[in-house]
Amino acid sequence: MAANTISLSISSSTVASPKTLHSLQTRGLIPPPTISFPKSLPLSSTTVSISRSRVRAGPSQLMNEPANAMSAVPTIVEVDLGNRSYPIYIGAGLLDQSELLQRHVHGKKVLVVTNERVAPLYLDKTVHALTVGNPNVTVESVILPDGEKYKDMDTLMKVFDKAIESRLDRRSTFVALGGGVIGDMCGYAAASYLRGVNFIQIPTTVMAQVDSSVGGKTGINHRLGKNLIGAFYQPQCVLVDTDTLNTLPDREMASGLAEVIKYGLIRDADFFEWQEKNIEALLARDPAALAYAVKRSCENKADVVSQDEKESGLRATLNLGHTFGHAIETGFGYGEWLHGEAVAAGTVMAVDMSHRLGWIDDSIVERVNNILKRAKLPTTPPESMTVSMFKSIMAVDKKVADGLLRLILLKGPLGNCVFTGDYDREALDATLRAFSKS
Amino acid sequence: MAANTISLSISSSTVASPKTLHSLQTRGLIPPPTISFPKSLPLSSTTVSISRSRVRAGPSQLMNEPANAMSAVPTIVEVDLGNRSYPIYIGAGLLDQSELLQRHVHGKKVLVVTNERVAPLYLDKTVHALTVGNPNVTVESVILPDGEKYKDMDTLMKVFDKAIESRLDRRSTFVALGGGVIGDMCGYAAASYLRGVNFIQIPTTVMAQVDSSVGGKTGINHRLGKNLIGAFYQPQCVLVDTDTLNTLPDREMASGLAEVIKYGLIRDADFFEWQEKNIEALLARDPAALAYAVKRSCENKADVVSQDEKESGLRATLNLGHTFGHAIETGFGYGEWLHGEAVAAGTVMAVDMSHRLGWIDDSIVERVNNILKRAKLPTTPPESMTVSMFKSIMAVDKKVADGLLRLILLKGPLGNCVFTGDYDREALDATLRAFSKS
Numbered sequence: 001m002a003a004n005t006i007s008l009s010i011s012s013s014t015v016a017s018p019k020t021l022h023s024l025q026t027r028g029l030i031p032p033p034t035i036s037f038p039k040s041l042p043l044s045s046t047t048v049s050i051s052r053s054r055v056r057a058g059p060s061q062l063m064n065e066p067a068n069a070m071s072a073v074p075t076i077v078e079v080d081l082g083n084r085s086y087p088i089y090i091g092a093g094l095l096d097q098s099e100l101l102q103r104h105v106h107g108k109k110v111l112v113v114t115n116e117r118v119a120p121l122y123l124d125k126t127v128h129a130l131t132v133g134n135p136n137v138t139v140e141s142v143i144l145p146d147g148e149k150y151k152d153m154d155t156l157m158k159v160f161d162k163a164i165e166s167r168l169d170r171r172s173t174f175v176a177l178g179g180g181v182i183g184d185m186c187g188y189a190a191a192s193y194l195r196g197v198n199f200i201q202i203p204t205t206v207m208a209q210v211d212s213s214v215g216g217k218t219g220i221n222h223r224l225g226k227n228l229i230g231a232f233y234q235p236q237c238v239l240v241d242t243d244t245l246n247t248l249p250d251r252e253m254a255s256g257l258a259e260v261i262k263y264g265l266i267r268d269a270d271f272f273e274w275q276e277k278n279i280e281a282l283l284a285r286d287p288a289a290l291a292y293a294v295k296r297s298c299e300n301k302a303d304v305v306s307q308d309e310k311e312s313g314l315r316a317t318l319n320l321g322h323t324f325g326h327a328i329e330t331g332f333g334y335g336e337w338l339h340g341e342a343v344a345a346g347t348v349m350a351v352d353m354s355h356r357l358g359w360i361d362d363s364i365v366e367r368v369n370n371i372l373k374r375a376k377l378p379t380t381p382p383e384s385m386t387v388s389m390f391k392s393i394m395a396v397d398k399k400v401a402d403g404l405l406r407l408i409l410l411k412g413p414l415g416n417c418v419f420t421g422d423y424d425r426e427a428l429d430a431t432l433r434a435f436s437k438s
Numbered sequence: 439m440a441a442n443t444i445s446l447s448i449s450s451s452t453v454a455s456p457k458t459l460h461s462l463q464t465r466g467l468i469p470p471p472t473i474s475f476p477k478s479l480p481l482s483s484t485t486v487s488i489s490r491s492r493v494r495a496g497p498s499q500l501m502n503e504p505a506n507a508m509s510a511v512p513t514i515v516e517v518d519l520g521n522r523s524y525p526i527y528i529g530a531g532l533l534d535q536s537e538l539l540q541r542h543v544h545g546k547k548v549l550v551v552t553n554e555r556v557a558p559l560y561l562d563k564t565v566h567a568l569t570v571g572n573p574n575v576t577v578e579s580v581i582l583p584d585g586e587k588y589k590d591m592d593t594l595m596k597v598f599d600k601a602i603e604s605r606l607d608r609r610s611t612f613v614a615l616g617g618g619v620i621g622d623m624c625g626y627a628a629a630s631y632l633r634g635v636n637f638i639q640i641p642t643t644v645m646a647q648v649d650s651s652v653g654g655k656t657g658i659n660h661r662l663g664k665n666l667i668g669a670f671y672q673p674q675c676v677l678v679d680t681d682t683l684n685t686l687p688d689r690e691m692a693s694g695l696a697e698v699i700k701y702g703l704i705r706d707a708d709f710f711e712w713q714e715k716n717i718e719a720l721l722a723r724d725p726a727a728l729a730y731a732v733k734r735s736c737e738n739k740a741d742v743v744s745q746d747e748k749e750s751g752l753r754a755t756l757n758l759g760h761t762f763g764h765a766i767e768t769g770f771g772y773g774e775w776l777h778g779e780a781v782a783a784g785t786v787m788a789v790d791m792s793h794r795l796g797w798i799d800d801s802i803v804e805r806v807n808n809i810l811k812r813a814k815l816p817t818t819p820p821e822s823m824t825v826s827m828f829k830s831i832m833a834v835d836k837k838v839a840d841g842l843l844r845l846i847l848l849k850g851p852l853g854n855c856v857f858t859g860d861y862d863r864e865a866l867d868a869t870l871r872a873f874s875k876s
Contacts, residue, residue, distance in 0.1 A: 108840045153591060164662045169838040192630075194836045195657060195668045196748075219633060224602045230633045231669065310634075398632045400607040402546045 107171030113186035114177040149335035179205035180212035187218030191233035204244040206256020210297035255340025269415030321347030344377035359411040545609030551624035587773035617643035618650035625656030629671035642682040644694020648735035693778025707853030759785030782815035797849040
C-alpha cells in the first residue's frame with residue numbers, strides 16, 4: 001500500500017491535509033504536539049472547586065453517601081459562544097441545589113422530557129428542584145421509551161403533542177433529563193417548538209455529561225442514518241450531577257468512557273495518560289476520578305465548540321471513530337450496541353487506518369486497543385457488518401462534502417489528529433476489509 | 439362595554455401598551471402617524487429598475503408576452519440581517535436569468551421541493567436555470583401534494599427521505615418552488631437537514647412573494663395549531679419572477695392580496711391608499727401594479743424583519759388578523775379556506791375589536807371592509823366557527839405568553855397598530871360573539 005499517495009482531491013479549505021496541518025497548528029486550530037495541560041495531575045489538585053466532602057478517593061462509600069449537597073460548590077465550565085454562551089455546572093448533589101436550575105428557567109411553564117428508566121429515579125427530584133420555593137412555575141413531563149431506537153420522528157412528536165396539549169408558550173423552558181438520546185431529542189424539540197424555546201440539559205449518563213449535552217448538537221435519527229435531522233441549538237445551562245452516575249448500568253458507564261478516551265486521543269495526550277492510570281477507578285465510579293474526567297472532557301469540548309460552533313472544521317475532530325461507529329449503529333440496528341460501544345470499535349478502525357497510512361506509530365495502535373479493552377469496550381465491529389454496509393452507510397455521513405468522505409484520523413504523536421478527505425482510498429478499503437467480511 | 443378598561447396585566451416589555459406606544463414610536467419601533475413614503479406614487483416612478491418592456495399598463499397582453507427576459511434588470515430589496523442578510527430579486531422573467539440563481543447555489547447538488555400543481559408549470563424551467571452552463575450541478579426534485587393540509591410532519595419526511603436517498607450532503611442547496619406551504623416546508627427541511635443546508639426561495643404565489651418567503655419563518659402545522667413546529671432560517675436569496683403569477687388561480691390571487699392590504703393597515707397608510715385606487719388592477723394582474731405591490735410589500739416586511747428577526751415585538755405586528763385567521767384555518771380544517779381568506783376574515787375581526795376598544799374611528803372599519811370585498815375576500819368567518827372553537831384554538835397561539843393572549847390591533851390613524859395583551863377582555867368576547875355562534 002502506498003502511504004500518502006493522494007488519490008482524492010482536496011475539496012475545501014476546511015480539510016486539514018498534511019500540507020495544512022502545520023498551518024492549523026500554528027494558528028491554534030489543532031493542538032501542537034506539546035500540550036499545555038500538566039501531565040498526570042494528581043487527583044487532589046484537579047478537584048479544587050468541588051467541595052471536599054464530596055470528593056473521596058475510594059468508591060466504597062459512594063452509594064451510601066448522605067445527600068449533604070447544599071454545601072457543594074459546583075465546578076463551572078463556561079462554553080464561550082458570544083450571546084449564546086452558557087455554563088456547565090459539575091458536581092455531586094447539584095440536583096439538590098434548586099437555585100442553580102431556577103436561575104435558568106424562563107417563563108412559568110416547564111416541560112421535563114425524560115424516559116422510562118430515568119423517570120422513576122430522578123423525575124421527582126428534578127420537579128422538586130424546579131418548583132421548591134417557586135410556586136409560580138408549573139412543571140409538565142413527558143416520559144419517552146428508553147433507547148436509541150426511539151430517537152425518531154414518531155417519538156419526537158410525543159414531545160410536541162405534550163407541549164401543545166399543555167399549552168406551553170414561547171416563554172416556556174424544556175428540560176432534558178436523561179442520557180444522550182433524551183438530550184438530543186429534547187434539544188431538537190426545544191429548537192423547533194414555536195420556532196424555539198429555552199432549554200436546559202440535565203445529563204444523567206457519562207456519555208451525555210462528557211459529550212452530547214455540551215455544544216448544542218441536537219437531532220433525531222432517520223432509518224438511513226444517525227442524526228441526519230436536527231439543529232444547532234444551545235441550552236441555557238447544563239447541570240451535571242455526578243451522583244446520577246451511581247444508578248448507571250456498567251455497560252452504559254463503559255460506553256461513556258469511549259468519548260472520554262476520544263478527547264485524549266484527538267487533542268489531550270496528558271489526559272490520555274491520566275486515563276491509562278485511572279481507567280479502573282473510573283469503571284469503579286471513584287467520584288473524584290469521575291468528576292475530573294467529566295470536567296476535563298467538558299473543558300476540551302467547550303474549547304473546541306467555542307472555536308467552531310457549526311462544525312466548519314475543527315469541531316469535526318470530535319467525531320473520531322464516529323463515522324465508522326455510526327455505520328455500525330445504523331447497519332447493526334439502533335439500540336443493539338450502545339453509542340459508545342460503536343464509537344470504540346470505530347475508533348480502533350480509524351486508528352488502524354491512520355496506521356496503514358503511516359501517520360502514527362505502532363505504540364499508539366497498541367495503547368488504544370489496550371485502554372478500550374480495559375474499559376470493557378468492543379474493539380471490532382459486530383460480525384454481521386460487511387464492507388458494503390459500511391460503504392453505503394458512510395456515503396450519507398454528514399461529513400461527506402461534494403461526494404468526498406472526510407474522516408478524522410490520528411496523525412503524528414499522541415494527541416494529534418486531522419480532519420481530511422485527503423487520504424489514500426486503499427487504506428480505507430484495507431481497514432474495512434480487515435474489520436468486516438466482504 | 440368599557441373601552442380601555444385594563445383587566446389584564448402587562449406581561450412583558452415587548453407588549454406595546456398604550457403607555458409604551460408613544461415610546462415605541464419615538465424609538466422608531468412602530469411607525470408614527472406620518473409615514474415617509476410619498477402618497478400614491480404614480481406607477482411610472484415605482485418600476486424604475488424593472489425593464490420597461492415587461493411593464494405594461496394593461497393586462498390584456500400579459501399571457502402572450504414573449505419571454506424576452508434576459509434583458510430585464512431585477513428590482514432588489516435587501517433584507518438586512520448582518521451575516522444572514524440576503525437579496526430579494528423582483529421582476530418579470532427572472533427565472534430565465536440563470537446567473538441570478540446560480541450565484542446563490544452552494545455545492546454540487548440541489549434539491550428542488552415543489553408540488554403537484556407547480557411542477558408541471560415551472561420545474562423544468564427551474565432545473566434549466568440551475569444547470570444551464572453549469573454541468574457540475576445535479577438537480578433532484580421532490581413533488582409534494584398540494585395544499586395546506588399537507589403541511590405536516592409526514593409530508594416533511596418525504597423531503598428528508600429524498601434528500602438522504604439522493605445523498606445530499608451539507609454543501610447542498612434546497613430550492614423551494616411554489617407557494618407559502620412549499621416555502622415553509624422546504625425552509626424547515628433545509629434548517630433541519632444535517633442541521634442546516636443552504637436554501638433558496640422561488641415563490642410562485644402572491645402570498646409567498648409578498649409575505650411567507652421573506653423573513654425566515656419556516657415550519658409545519660400540528661393538528662392542534664398552525665406553524666407550531668419550525669425554525670427561523672434565512673434563505674440565500676429570494677427570486678420573485680412575477681411572470682409565475684400568470685398561472686395563479688383567481689382565488690389564490692385574492693388570498694395573497696390579504697397580506698398586501700395588511701402592510702398598509704399596520705404601517706403604510708400611503709400604500710393602503712394606493713391599494714384603494716388599484717385593487718382591481720391587481721386582481722386583473724396588471725404587471726406594473728403587481729410588481730409595485732410585491733416590491734413595496736417586501737420593503738415593508740424586510741424593514742420589520744431587519745429590526746426584529748426573532749419576533750420579540752415589532753415583527754408580531756405582521757400578524758394582523760392572523761390569530762383569528764389561524765383559528766379559522768385550524769377549526770375549519772386546513773385547506774378548506776386559503777390562508778389569505780382566513781386572514782381577511784381575521785383582519786375584519788381584529789379591526790372590529792379595535793373599534794370596540796375605541797382605538798380607531800368608523801371610517802377605518804368601513805374602508806377595510808370595502809377593500810376586502812372588492813378583493814373578493816371573505817369578511818366573516820365560516821358559519822361553523824363557534825366562540826369556544828376560537829377560544830380554545832387561540833389559547834395555543836404562539837403569541838400567548840405566560841397565559842396571556844397578545845393581539846395585533848389597530849390604534850390611532852390609518853397605518854398604526856399595537857401588539858398588546860393590554861386590552862379589555864370584554865371587547866374580545868364581544869367580537870367573537872358578533873362573528874361566530876356561541
